Amino acid sequence: MILDLSHFSAAVLFGVFASVVFGITHREGSREQARYGLYCFTLFVGGVIAAGWAMWLLSKVARVQ
Amino acid sequence: MANSTSKTAAPITVISVLAPAVGWLLPGAGHMVQKRWGRGLLLLAAISGMYVLGLLMQGRIYQPNSGDILDILGFVGDVGAGGLYVVTRAAGWGQETVARATADYGTKFIIVAGLLNLISVADAYHIAIGKKK
Numbered sequence: 001m002i003l004d005l006s007h008f009s010a011a012v013l014f015g016v017f018a019s020v021v022f023g024i025t026h027r028e029g030s031r032e033q034a035r036y037g038l039y040c041f042t043l044f045v046g047g048v049i050a051a052g053w054a055m056w057l058l059s060k061v062a063r064v065q
Numbered sequence: 066m067a068n069s070t071s072k073t074a075a076p077i078t079v080i081s082v083l084a085p086a087v088g089w090l091l092p093g094a095g096h097m098v099q100k101r102w103g104r105g106l107l108l109l110a111a112i113s114g115m116y117v118l119g120l121l122m123q124g125r126i127y128q129p130n131s132g133d134i135l136d137i138l139g140f141v142g143d144v145g146a147g148g149l150y151v152v153t154r155a156a157g158w159g160q161e162t163v164a165r166a167t168a169d170y171g172t173k174f175i176i177v178a179g180l181l182n183l184i185s186v187a188d189a190y191h192i193a194i195g196k197k198k
Contacts, residue, residue: 002123004167005170010167014173016111018111025184025185028198
């Protein structure tokens with residue numbers, strides 16, 4: 001079986017797994033862990049979307065020049 | 066002058082050795098032997114899930130003796146997964162040539178799963194010595 005994910009879905013899955021581990025290992029108390037995990041996940045996905053738009057802008061600039 | 070805030074070394078106990086060791090062999094087991102069942106199961110699901118998805122994406126498993134510095138760093142990341150890495154090498158999985166973008170993502174998933182397991186091992190040790198609850 002071969003899993004063929006898009007770049008975005010792979011990045012989201014990466015964010016989910018990494019955020020779970022970061023939340024558990026970097027905070028104490030269930031509530032704090034959940035909040036920190038969600039915070040990390042938001043940064044992961046937000047970073048992916050921001051980087052995507054930055055690359056789209058760069059490709060536009062490169063095409064104009 | 067004596068420093069009143071100087072830190073003393075944590076005493077070596079059975080659990081402070083056992084928890085990181087079993088945590089390395091099986092992700093989350095270091096927490097489970099200390100009765101942190103929820104955290105241990107979540108770590109097991111997250112780290113093992115990431116590692117298995119990496120393999121399913123045809124990610125590459127690094128060998129210890131390739132000679133290339135980047136491959137050695139990849140090996141260090143991979144070996145952090147402990148028992149998962151041993152089983153994968155024994156079964157001969159992850160030996161395909163990376164020929165697609167998805168396979169490259171898979172290789173990174175496997176390395177990062179190993180590195181996340183090392184963070185989990187450090188956390189299990191901190192719980193064992195009482196530095197964290």
